[in-house]
Amino acid sequence: MDNLGYLFAVNVFVWGGIFGYVFYLIRRSHSLKKDLDLLKETLKKDADHE
Amino acid sequence: MSDASQETDSPGYGLLGLAGAGVLAALVAIFIYVPTEKTEGVVQRIMYFHVPSAWIAFFAFFIVFLCSILFLWKKEREWDIYAHASAEVGILFCTLVLITGPLWAKPIWGVWWVWDARLTSTLVLWLIYVAYLMLRAQSEPGSTGARYAAVIGIVGFLDIPLIHFSVLWWRTFHPDPKFITSQGLGAGNDLSMNITLMIALGAFTLLYFLLMSLRVQLERMKDEIDRIKKERLYSH
Structure with a gap:
């Protein structure tokens, strides 16, 4: 079981990299969705005033 | 008004489930099913991460190449979105190749890195697509910068x-292809190794499509926000 540390490090980098990227995409997506909803709400208010 | 926000409400749970099942199957195959290789020992299992990462990076950059050609030809933003998304996912997998390779090389070769043809050309590929993403980060959709980036996406694929x-x-340090050989597919490997490699490749392919769908969705939402902001600006 020599060199098990290298295999462990590979798993940390591979799954850490992939799940880290998924996490980043989901967070960014939530933040953009909030912006989009806010914009739509503002547009609706503008339309109601006119 | 569309659709980007509605799309966000319905993420691809089917694809997520498939990718999750694929990853689980790959882990079982890599750590339980496949026997330990005689000469390299446990460290040989790194290949089941390294090789699929490389294949997916190449596939992702092929999509960049194809979509960049279509973008320059048809001038449709949709192709630009796919090219940009695929380049980002490709960089992720290419980075994993450049990390997992040295982690295998150190115990086998005794060094982390050698400047041989395959390692150097892979590093060059990574640098080309990092340049592509840097250019994209500085340029608006549909701008001249986006078109220049498309040219980099096409030329970079030639590597x-x-x-x-x-x-x-x-003559390089890097091992010869063990799966695609002149004797036929998988002729250089034991059957269980080929099966494990194929399962890992399948799992990474599903992950690629999952990441692509998330990244494309993000870009469409950005476009939708830009469109609304512009509409609002011009209406005042």
Whole structure:
């Protein structure tokens, strides 16, 4: 079981990299969705005033 | 008004489930099913991460190449979105190749890195697509910058045949292809190794499509926000 540390490090980098990227995409997506909803709400208010 | 926000409400749970099942199957195959290789020992299992990462990076950059051509030809933003998304996912997998390779090389070769043809051309590929993403980060959709980036996306892909054939054309440290050989597919490997490699490749392919769908969705939402902001600006 020599060199098990290298295999462990590979798993940390591979799954850490992939799940880290998924996490980043989901967070960014939530933040953009909030912006989009806010914009739509503002547009609706503008339309109601006119 | 569309659709980007509605799309966000319905993420691809089917794809997520498939990718999750694929990853689980790959882990079982890599750590339980496949026997330990005799000469390299446990460290040989790194290959089941390294090789699929490389294949997916090449596939992702092929999509960049194809979509960049279509973007320059048809001038449709949709192709630009796919190219940009695929480049980002490709960089992720190419980075994993450049990390997992040295982690295998250190116990086997005794060094982390050598400047041989395959390693160097892979690093060049990574740098090309990092340049692509840096240019994209500085340019608006549909701008001249986006078109220049598309040209980089096309030209950069020409490095991939060089990477593939480098181990055959020049004397390198990197092992020869063990799966795609002149004797036939998988002729250089034990059957259980080929099966494990195929399962890992399938899992990474599903992950690629999952990441692509998330990244494309993000870009469409950005476009939708830009469109609304512009509409609002011009209406006042």
